[in-house]
Amino acid sequence: MNVRQSCTAAAGILALTLTGCGGGGAEPAAQAEVEPGYLAVADDTATAEGPVTVQVDYDSQEDGGLDPQLATTARSWSLFGLVYETLVTVDAEFGFQPGLATSWEQPDETTYIFTIDTSAQFSNGRALTVDDVAGTLERLKDGVGVWAGQIGPVDSVETLDDTRVQVNLSEPYTPFLAALANSPAGILPMEEIESGQVDIATEMLGTGPFVMESHRQDQNWVFSRHDGYRHAGDVLITELRVDIVGEDATRQAALREGSTALANFSNVDALSLLANSGATMYSQQQSDFYYILINGLREDSPLNDQDLRFALNAAIDRQALSNSALAGESAPTGVTPSNLPGACDPADLPSAGVGAEGAAGLIEASGYDGEPLDLLVYNSEPVLGQMAQVIQQQLEAAGVTVNIEQLDTAAYYERTHSTVPGNFDMALGWYAGYGDPAMVTRWWNPDIAGFSAAFAGSHEDLNGLIDQAAAESEPAAREQVFTELCHTVDEYSEMVPLVHRPGIVGLNPDLLTMDLAANEGYGDFLRYLPTARPVSAG
Amino acid sequence: MRAVLRWTLTRLLIMAVTLLGTSVVIFFAVRQMPGGYESVVLGPLASEEQRQAAAERYGLDQPVLVQYWHWVTGAVQGDFGISLVSQVPVIQELALRLPVTVTLALMALSAAVLIGVPLGVLTGLRSTSRSGGALGRTVAGLGISVPEFVLGSVALFVVSSVASCFSVGNLASLSGEPATLVRALVLPAAVLGLYCLAATARTTRDAVMNVLVEPHVTAAVARGETPGHIVRHHVLRNASVPVLTLLGTITAYLLGGAVIVETVFNIPGVGSYMVTGLGRHDYAVVQATVLLAAVAFIVINTVLDIAASLVDPRVAAAGGRR
Numbered sequence: 001m002n003v004r005q006s007c008t009a010a011a012g013i014l015a016l017t018l019t020g021c022g023g024g025g026a027e028p029a030a031q032a033e034v035e036p037g038y039l040a041v042a043d044d045t046a047t048a049e050g051p052v053t054v055q056v057d058y059d060s061q062e063d064g065g066l067d068p069q070l071a072t073t074a075r076s077w078s079l080f081g082l083v084y085e086t087l088v089t090v091d092a093e094f095g096f097q098p099g100l101a102t103s104w105e106q107p108d109e110t111t112y113i114f115t116i117d118t119s120a121q122f123s124n125g126r127a128l129t130v131d132d133v134a135g136t137l138e139r140l141k142d143g144v145g146v147w148a149g150q151i152g153p154v155d156s157v158e159t160l161d162d163t164r165v166q167v168n169l170s171e172p173y174t175p176f177l178a179a180l181a182n183s184p185a186g187i188l189p190m191e192e193i194e195s196g197q198v199d200i201a202t203e204m205l206g207t208g209p210f211v212m213e214s215h216r217q218d219q220n221w222v223f224s225r226h227d228g229y230r231h232a233g234d235v236l237i238t239e240l241r242v243d244i245v246g247e248d249a250t251r252q253a254a255l256r257e258g259s260t261a262l263a264n265f266s267n268v269d270a271l272s273l274l275a276n277s278g279a280t281m282y283s284q285q286q287s288d289f290y291y292i293l294i295n296g297l298r299e300d301s302p303l304n305d306q307d308l309r310f311a312l313n314a315a316i317d318r319q320a321l322s323n324s325a326l327a328g329e330s331a332p333t334g335v336t337p338s339n340l341p342g343a344c345d346p347a348d349l350p351s352a353g354v355g356a357e358g359a360a361g362l363i364e365a366s367g368y369d370g371e372p373l374d375l376l377v378y379n380s381e382p383v384l385g386q387m388a389q390v391i392q393q394q395l396e397a398a399g400v401t402v403n404i405e406q407l408d409t410a411a412y413y414e415r416t417h418s419t420v421p422g423n424f425d426m427a428l429g430w431y432a433g434y435g436d437p438a439m440v441t442r443w444w445n446p447d448i449a450g451f452s453a454a455f456a457g458s459h460e461d462l463n464g465l466i467d468q469a470a471a472e473s474e475p476a477a478r479e480q481v482f483t484e485l486c487h488t489v490d491e492y493s494e495m496v497p498l499v500h501r502p503g504i505v506g507l508n509p510d511l512l513t514m515d516l517a518a519n520e521g522y523g524d525f526l527r528y529l530p531t532a533r534p535v536s537a538g
Numbered sequence: 539m540r541a542v543l544r545w546t547l548t549r550l551l552i553m554a555v556t557l558l559g560t561s562v563v564i565f566f567a568v569r570q571m572p573g574g575y576e577s578v579v580l581g582p583l584a585s586e587e588q589r590q591a592a593a594e595r596y597g598l599d600q601p602v603l604v605q606y607w608h609w610v611t612g613a614v615q616g617d618f619g620i621s622l623v624s625q626v627p628v629i630q631e632l633a634l635r636l637p638v639t640v641t642l643a644l645m646a647l648s649a650a651v652l653i654g655v656p657l658g659v660l661t662g663l664r665s666t667s668r669s670g671g672a673l674g675r676t677v678a679g680l681g682i683s684v685p686e687f688v689l690g691s692v693a694l695f696v697v698s699s700v701a702s703c704f705s706v707g708n709l710a711s712l713s714g715e716p717a718t719l720v721r722a723l724v725l726p727a728a729v730l731g732l733y734c735l736a737a738t739a740r741t742t743r744d745a746v747m748n749v750l751v752e753p754h755v756t757a758a759v760a761r762g763e764t765p766g767h768i769v770r771h772h773v774l775r776n777a778s779v780p781v782l783t784l785l786g787t788i789t790a791y792l793l794g795g796a797v798i799v800e801t802v803f804n805i806p807g808v809g810s811y812m813v814t815g816l817g818r819h820d821y822a823v824v825q826a827t828v829l830l831a832a833v834a835f836i837v838i839n840t841v842l843d844i845a846a847s848l849v850d851p852r853v854a855a856a857g858g859r860r
Contacts, residue, residue, distance in 0.1 A: 053708070061623050061818065063579045063592055072581050146583045202625075217624030217631075218814050219806050243708065246814075249691055250804045253698035254707025277699075380817065410573025410819045417582045418573075418589075429582070443583075450585050 033518050037092030039282045043513040046533035051239035052512055054262040054526070055251045059218045059244045065201035066215075068186045070145040074288075074432055074523030077183045079242065081524060082223055083123075084186025084206035087114055087133065088177050090435045092517040094341055096177045100128065100187050100207065109172040109473065110155075114165050119230045122189045123211045130159040135190030137167060147184035149448060150439055152176050152470070172471040174478070178436035182522050209235045209530035218244050236533050242526075252506075255279045261512035261534075264525050265504040267382065268327040274506055283329045284503035287337035287433025287440075287521045290387065292316070292375075292496045295455040297421035302368050309493035311362035312426075314354035315398035316391055318346070322499045325386040330499040334486035335444060336437035336469075339500065339519045342479045343437045344486035346497075351490050360398040372401040376427040378412035384428045387498075391428075402426070422454035430501050435521035437482055438469040444489055456494040511535055542851060546844050553840045560832040561613070565606050568824050574598065575622050575819040596622055598821075609825060618829075619822035621815075628826045631811065638712055639807035641719050642727055642799070643792030649731030650738040650788060655781065657735075658742020662777075663769065665747050674743045681736020690729045690802035697725060709805050726803045730796050734788050741784045745777035752776070779846050786842035793838075794831025 035041050060079050064070025068080040087101040101114040120128040134157045140147060141154040152173035158166050169176065179185060189205045192198035198205050204212040209231070210223035221242040225235050243260065245251045248267050254260040256277045271281045294309045295301065303309055318332035332352075336343035346352060354362065375391065377384035385406055392402040407415065416422045416429075433440050445463045446453035465485040472478045490496070505516060505525045514532030516525070576584075576592040584592075593599045597608070612619060618628040661674030697704050704725050712722055749755060750773060758768045797809035804810070808827055815823030 055707075061579055063576075063584075063588075065625065072583060144585075144588060217621070217626065245707075245804045247802060247804060249694055250707060250802065253694045257698040257705060257707050259705050259708035408571075408573070408817060410571065410575070410577045412573070413577040413582055414573035418577060449583070451582050 037518055038515055039284065039518050040280070040507065040514065040516040042515050042528075042531055042533050043535075044533075046513050046535050047236070048534050048536060049236045049238050050534040050536070051241065052237045052261050052529075052532070052534055053241040053243060053259065054529070055243045055245045055254055055260040055264075056526075057244075057248070057251070057264055057266055058246065061217075064145065066204050066212075067145075067201045068183050068188070069140050069143050069147060071184050072146050077522055078524045078526040079221060080186060080204070081183035081208070082210040082240070082526065082529065083204045083208045083212055084183055084188070085120070085208045086183065086185050087116075087180050087187065090178065090181040090521060092519065094178075094435055094519070094521060096181065099181070100133070104177075110169040112167045112169075112176065113160065114167070115163050116165065117230060118163055120207045121228045121230075122192075122205050122207050123226050123228060124189070124192070124205060125228060126189070126191070128187065128207055129191075130162060130165050132190045133157075133165045133187055134159050135194070136188045137165075137185075139188070139190070140185060145184060147179070147182070149442065150175070150179045150182075150434070151185065152179060172473060174473045175434075175436035175439045175470060178434060178439060178521075181435055183524075210237075210240055218246075220244060231530075235530050237529065240529065252277075255506045255508055258508055258511060261508050262514075262525075262529075263506050265506065268329045268502060268504055270504050270506065271327065271329070278508070278510070279506045280509050282505045282507070282516055284505060284516065284520045284525065285331070285339045285518060286501055286503045286523060287340055287435070287519070288430055288501040288503075288523055289333045289337055289433055290384075290428060290430045290498045290501055292391070292498060293416065293422075293424075293427040293429065293455045294493055294496060295422050295424055295426065296494055297455055297457065298423075298425075299421075301425065302366075302371060303373070303425060305366055305368075306492065307362065308366040308368050310351065310491060311354075311359050311366055311398070312395065312400065313490065313493040313496045314351040314362065315356065315359035315395055315400070316496075316498065317356065317394055318352075318499050320394070321387060321390050324390045325383055326499065326502060329502040329504075332499050333433075333497050334482075335441050335489040335497050336482045336486060337433035337440065337500070337521075340433065340435070340437045340521070342475060342482055344479075344483045346486075348483070348487075349490045350487055351493075356394075356397060363399050368400070370399075370401070372403050373425040374405055375402045376405050376407060376412055376415055376424050378409045378429070379406050380409050381430070388428055417451050417454050420454050424455075427455075432523060433500075433521060438466075441466050441469055441485060441489075444495060452495065456492075459488075459492060462488050462492065509535070542847050545847060549840050549843055553836050556836050557833060560836070561610055561829060562606070564825055564828045564832070565609060566602070568819075568821050568828075569602060571819060573819065575821060578818045579623065609822075613826075613829065618826035621823050622820050623818055623823075628822050631823075632808065632826065632830070635806055635808050635811050638719065638723075638805060639793065639796070639800070639809065641716070642723050642730065642796060642805065642807060643789065645720070645723055645727035646731035646734050646792055646796070647785070647789060649727070650734035650785065654735040654738030655742050658739040658781070659746055659769070659774070659777075661739065662743040662746025662750070663773075665743065665750075674739060678736045678740035678743070681732045682740070684732070686729060686733060686796075686798045687802055689732065690726070690799055693725055693729055694802065706803060709803055712806055723805070726796075726799050726805060729802075730792070730799045734792075737788065738781065738784060742777065742781050745780045746773055749773045749776045775849070779850060782842055782846060782849075786838045787835075790831075790835035790838040793834040794827075 058075055060076035062071050062076055068084050071077055071080055086099045088096045089099045091097050100117055100120055102117045104114045106112055116133055137157045140151055153170040155168045155170040160166050193200050209226055209229045211226045213222040213224050215221045223240040225238050248265050251263040252274055255263050274281050294303055296303045296309055322330040332346040334344045334346045334349055338346055375388050377388045388404045395402050415424045416427050431440050443449040445466045446456055446458045465488055468481045469485050472481050503520055503525055512532055515528040576589045580588055620627050694706050697706050709722055755772050758772050797813055800807045800809035801813055812827035
């Protein structure tokens with residue numbers, strides 16, 4: 001157990017004990033929606049302007065620096081999204097709303113025409129042009145970032161006139177707008193980038209509500225209000241300070257004492273630990289989900305047997321996993337995140353109907369020789385260790401001995417992703433679920449997502465369904481494809497979706513009032529900060 | 539005097555060799571950690587080509603000996619390389635963090651010296667009385683046995699739950715301004731200082747008790763010297779060597795970064811820098827911070843050895859004979 005884990009564990013135990021003594025065992029706050037799709041809404045009567053401090057759990061750490069197109073983690077997306085705007089945005093129901101594009105049309109299945117907001121300007125005062133939009137999309141398409149794989153089959157981008165940009169896809173791709181709605185697709189100042197005036201890896205220059213003033217790695221970010229922002233009148237935060245605070249207990253203390261207005265937590269216990277603290281706690285349902293990798297590619301491994309992999313999958317009771325490890329703040333999911341429109345029903349998955357006894361029978365029938373299996377987790381996500389213990393007990397009941405190995409992140413990836421096949425039996429991790437059910441499914445095709453080749457085979461039928469899911473646009477037909485896709489993933493049991501990864505957010509209502517959606521696709525709990533309202537100035 | 543000089547030169551030579559050996563151990567140990575920096579920063583979604591490109595960009599594809607040579611020659615000139623994560627020179631970040639850690643260390647050390655030493659002397663002198671012994675044992679026992687992360691977590695919870703003049707949740711943006719720094723670090727320093735205080739009190743008490751039964755103290759009493767004179771001239775001087783050694787060790791430990799307290803309170807010091815660097819396999823950061831801790835330890839111990847030889851020339855004489 002490293003220093004951080006020791007501190008987290010001790011702080012959790014102590015805080016639980018202490019709050020238990022003082023508060024009489026508070027229950028998690030009810031997550032009722034105050035308005036359809038929202039856990040909280042900004043109080044319109046709060047009109048004060050002023051600075052706001054928020055705390056987040058970890059900093060952006062990208063090989064591409066501040067270049068949004070190379071950002072791979074949710075925290076980078078959130079932070080970069082404060083400065084860069086996208087053509088469209090996603091609303092609380094995962095529908096699409098205008099962003100830098102005031103409108104768009106789709107003349108046919110492979111053509112999108114966006115009309116841009118000509119009132120938008122970068123924080124250096126230059127007006128946004130269609131060339132910025134076209135250049136950004138071309139750069140994204142040709143780049144090496146993860147998002148280049150999500151933006152879809154963009155064939156070409158052309159400017160039609162001073163206000164319209166046309167994107168031509170080589171084939172239909174329904175998640176296109178959802179991919180455009182995340183900050184890696186934020187519109188960049190291409191004129192300054194191409195002329196060398198701006199190094200986008202070390203500077204930020206966007207059209208969004210805030211301007212980056214400073215960033216000290218792993219300490220803090222300071223943003224000021226962008227006075228040239230086209231909706232500047234809606235932004236009441238004059239200075240936004242984002243402190244990076246690694247310990248959950250320290251962020252809890254900050255929220256309790258009022259030194260931060262907003263903070264996120266990785267431990268679901270924060271809901272009860274802060275229940276009587278004056279902070280308002282929220283549990284967002286994120287499309288992100290935990291998965292278990294069952295490596296069927298190692299030579300001589302019993303896991304080469306698909307029947308055994310499926311039996312192990314079936315032996316995992318997802319609801320019990322959520323209840324025990326995530327305080328019931330999660331829910332089972334298939335490969336299409338269950339909180340997204342049209343996603344498959346996890347209760348209908350083939351493995352869901354087997355039951356514990358059935359799974360034990362399948363394991364016995366597979367001829368499994370009783371050789372213990374290792375289960376890897378990484379220590380930067382403490383709940384993975386707790387989930388591993390629950391899975392260990394569930395598989396033990398089905399006749400399988402599991403040895404848990406807790407590794408640091410680098411060692412984990414070394415075992416799971418750096419060699420083909422990966423050097424492990426099973427491993428726990430999580431994926432961002434994004435804003436369209438088809439997007440994350442692409443990681444199940446090793447021909448698209450090379451990293452999956454370390455533990456998953458390339459299956460023609462599955463790959464075909466993944467392509468179909470991306471191409472199909474008719475809702476009913478889409479749902480049908482999603483269902484088939486979920487079932488096929490479940491049967492192969494190589495990369496098995498388990499339960500959603502909840503997003504725990506605390507807000508100090510004496511300092512800030514803001515909107516917060518009940519569902520979130522990009523892990524972006526800072527999404528509504530531009531329209532948040534400081535309660536007291538100064 | 540010549541013996542002391544010869545012994546001092548030997549100590550300095552040993553210090554230089556130890557530092558060189560330490561640099562080798564640090565450099566190669568860091569690289570023995572499974573998984574590379576590129577695995578952490580690029581994450582699982584990156585292709586093999588991207589990983590190789592990153593390794594090449596940061597010179598991690600070069601032979602390890604070449605990497606070591608570049609690092610050690612740079613370090614000698616004060617260039618500890620560039621953080622792979624922030625792309626900022628490590629020395630620049632250390633310059634911001636070292637004052638925070640030094641302030642925290644000095645505050646904790648003050649508690650050890652100003653409270654721990656007198657408490658140890660007092661309880662040592664009164665060791666035969668029931669109350670004196672009990673007090674010493676209680677303070678030392680509590681201070682030493684309660685781990686810093688437990689005490690720190692309790693302090694975090696209690697202070698953030700009640701109205702007080704302390705703020706514990708916003709230390710991430712600590713500035714180097716002395717007054718601000720000292721005020722912000724009072725609570726962490728108290729947590730850190732309790733252990734130092736207890737250890738110092740206990741060691742001082744034991745040292746005083748040991749000296750009190752020595753023949754020269756008995757002789758001083760027989761000569762009719764006053765108790766105050768005996769304590770100042772016979773007891774404290776002879777009891778100071780183990781206390782100085784302990785204080786040196788504590789100082790070196792604190793200057794290397796009070797890792798746990800800095801982590802719990804989110805203090806931007808050297809210790810938290812080391813922990814973050816380790817988690818990310820940010821080699822330049824880990825090497826620089828561990829080397830800094832090693833240098834602090836080695837230098838302070840050498841200085842203490844020399845100081846001890848000056849206080850008590852028998853130390854050098856004994857060392858010289860070895």
